Structure formats: structure tokens, C-alpha cells
Amino acid sequence: MDWPGLKARLLSQGTIRLSGEPAGPYRSSSTAGPGAGSGGSVFFSTGRGRVRLAIDPESSLELVHLGSGRAILNDCGTEITGMLEKVALHCPRQAYITVTSGCVFRCRYCEVPAITAGRKTPREIEAMVESVKDRIDSIALTSGVLASIEEEEEYVLSVVKRLQRFSLPIGVSIFPGENTAGRLHAAGVAEVKFNVEAATRDLFTIMCPGLPYEAVWNALQRSVELFGKDHVFSNLIIGLGESDGEAESCISALCAIGVIPVLRPLNPAGALAGYSRPPAERLLRLYTFHTDALSAAGLNPAHARTMCVECTGCDLVPGRDALI
Ligand code: SF4
Numbered sequence: 001m002d003w004p005g006l007k008a009r010l011l012s013q014g015t016i017r018l019s020g021e022p023a024g025p026y027r028s029s030s031t032a033g034p035g036a037g038s039g040g041s042v043f044f045s046t047g048r049g050r051v052r053l054a055i056d057p058e059s060s061l062e063l064v065h066l067g068s069g070r071a072i073l074n075d076c077g078t079e080i081t082g083m084l085e086k087v088a089l090h091c092p093r094q095a096y097i098t099v100t101s102g103c104v105f106r107c108r109y110c111e112v113p114a115i116t117a118g119r120k121t122p123r124e125i126e127a128m129v130e131s132v133k134d135r136i137d138s139i140a141l142t143s144g145v146l147a148s149i150e151e152e153e154e155y156v157l158s159v160v161k162r163l164q165r166f167s168l169p170i171g172v173s174i175f176p177g178e179n180t181a182g183r184l185h186a187a188g189v190a191e192v193k194f195n196v197e198a199a200t201r202d203l204f205t206i207m208c209p210g211l212p213y214e215a216v217w218n219a220l221q222r223s224v225e226l227f228g229k230d231h232v233f234s235n236l237i238i239g240l241g242e243s244d245g246e247a248e249s250c251i252s253a254l255c256a257i258g259v260i261p262v263l264r265p266l267n268p269a270g271a272l273a274g275y276s277r278p279p280a281e282r283l284l285r286l287y288t289f290h291t292d293a294l295s296a297a298g299l300n301p302a303h304a305r306t307m308c309v310e311c312t313g314c315d316l317v318p319g320r321d322a323l324i
Pocket residue numbers: 032033034052090091096307308309311312313314315
């Protein structure tokens with residue numbers, strides 16, 4: 001099976017129509033990641049890899065649940081057999097928790113600011129992890145910004161402290177301030193993801209008004225020194241208006257400092273609802289470049305333990321999505 005080709009087509013479409021047996025235990029509704037706040041999604045996996053698809057009754061792709069997680073995807077007349085995976089919190093095998101819903105910033109592609117602001121207490125988060133601790137391998141935290149970048153960091157650190165008792169690797173993805181990498185490392189966090197989001201500074205400035213571009217790159221550079229290669233990640237959204245050349249330059253720049261880029265297909269939402277998802281051919285082209293760039297830099301996503309590189313649901317991930 002050409003899994004990368006199939007996954008690229010699925011990611012480009014983004015949705016499936018779910019039919020067959022009730023799939024309640026396999027449905028995820030989430031306040032983080034693509035499709036945040038939407039009608040839910042499922043994780044379909046084959047022996048080659050996993051993909052997350054938003055459930056949409058109008059989708060042209062159909063996924064038939066046969067019962068007990070067994071499922072068949074109809075791909076242009078070819079039936080692909082696989083499984084629906086049970087979700088722990090947000091995704092399979094992880095407790096991936098949004099600490100603060102809502103955000104004071106207004107990144108144009110993001111749905112989180114539209115979600116009613118709310119913050120889970122450290123005690124609530126601890127109870128959430130406790131409830132799934134027998135079916136997870138790691139914990140991940142992400143967060144909007146309730147008041148300020150500094151205040152959010154302080155709050156997330158208090159949550160990390162509370163979660164250390166589970167003795168699981170913890171990944172954190174928040175907007176970084178000057179000392180965020182050092183403080184998270186000192187708190188025992190295993191991996192970090194600070195997102196450059198856009199391929200160029202100009203695009204970042206348009207897409208993320210008010211957020212400092214340099215802060216992300218500085219934090220990434222410092223993080224590699226602390227967390228080591230293969231444990232620092234950065235989302236690069238594909239489909240914001242960047243050229244392939246600009247995306248490739250950004251991928252190369254991240255790899256050059258030891259950061260694993262996460263190529264995230266745009267989910268047209270928020271102020272970008274009129275945009276399109278990137279076509280499958282483009283995702284595959286960039287996947288090939290991404291694979292070569294990681295290899296040249298000696299980076300291996302298979303070593304990741306938390307967050308999106310471990311999950312792989314929303315992106316093509318070299319070294320994890322099988323090549324044959
Ligand atoms: S790839 Fe990341 S955003 Fe997507 S489902 Fe997995 S953990 Fe969530």
C-alpha cells in the first residue's frame with residue numbers, strides 16, 4: 001500500500017462520513033489541534049500509520065465501522081481495511097490536554113480564540129490524567145494565553161509539577177517567552193514544541209499579529225541545547241500562502257538548528273475559513289523534501305515520545321509513516 005500517498009489524499013480532504021456500527025468510544029471531540037471545537041473526529045489506522053479525520057456527514061469519503069473498531073475506508077473504489085483507535089485524552093495513547101481554552105491573541109488560522117475562555121485547575125488536570133493513566137504512554141500540555149505569555153508559562157509549570165507523580169514523559173507546547181525552555185527543562189519536561197507556524201517572518205506577522213517571531217526561534221535554539229535533538233518540534237502550517245521554496249527554506253532552517261518540523265496542512269478555520277486545504281500532491285512533494293532534510297540533519301522523528309510527532313494523526317511524519 002502507498003500509505004504516504006493515501007494519507008496525503010486523506011489529509012487534503014480532512015473529513016470522512018462515518019457510517020456502519022455506532023462508533024461512540026472511538027470518537028474524539030477536542031479543544032486542541034485541527035478541528036478544535038468541531039463535531040468530533042476519529043483516528044483510522046492501518047499497519048502503515050494513523051490518520052485523524054474530522055467527522056462530516058457531507059464528506060465525499062466514507063469510512064464504514066464494522067464493529068469493535070474494525071473499519072473499511074473506500075478510497076476511489078479500493079477498500080482499505082483498518083481500525084478505529086480508542087482515544088485516551090484527545091488522541092490515542094496520550095493524555096493531551098489543553099490547559100487554557102480561549103486566547104488573548106488572534107492568530108488568523110486558529111479557532112481557539114473563538115472558544116469560550118476557560119482554564120482547568122491543576123487538580124482537574126491531574127484527575128483527567130488519573131482517569132486514563134492505564135492507557136497512555138505520555139502526557140502533553142498545550143494552552144492558549146489567558147492573560148499574558150509569562151502568566152501562562154507560570155501556570156503551565158504549576159500543572160507540570162502536579163503531573164510529575166505519574167512518571168510519564170511530558171511534552172509541552174505553549175507560546176515561549178525568554179526563559180521558557182530553561183524553566184520547562186528544569187521542571188522535568190521531556191520535550192517541547194514551539195511553533196513557527198508560518199514559513200516566513202512576513203507571513204507570521206500577518207497571521208499572528210502581536211506575537212514576536214524571534215521569540216519562537218530563540219526558544220527553539222535554546223531548547224535543542226537542553227532537550228537534545230529529536231525532542232524539539234515546531235509546527236509549520238502548509239497552506240497559508242507560502243511558496244514551496246519558502247516552505248522548504250523554513251524546513252531547512254529548522255533542521256539546521258536541530259528542530260524537527262511538523263508540516264501541518266492548513267485546516268481552513270477562524271479568519272481563514274475561505275482558504276483551501278493544500279492538495280495531496282503538494283503534501284507529498286514537501287514530505288519528500290522533509291524526509292531528505294531530516295535525514296541530512298541526522299534527525300529522527302521515530303525517537304519522539306510525546307505530542308504530534310508521536311501521534312502523527314494530522315501530518316505526514318517521515319520515519320513514522322511507513323514508506324512501503
Ligand atoms: S497530530 Fe497533534 S493535533 Fe493532531 S491529533 Fe495528534 S496530537 Fe492532536
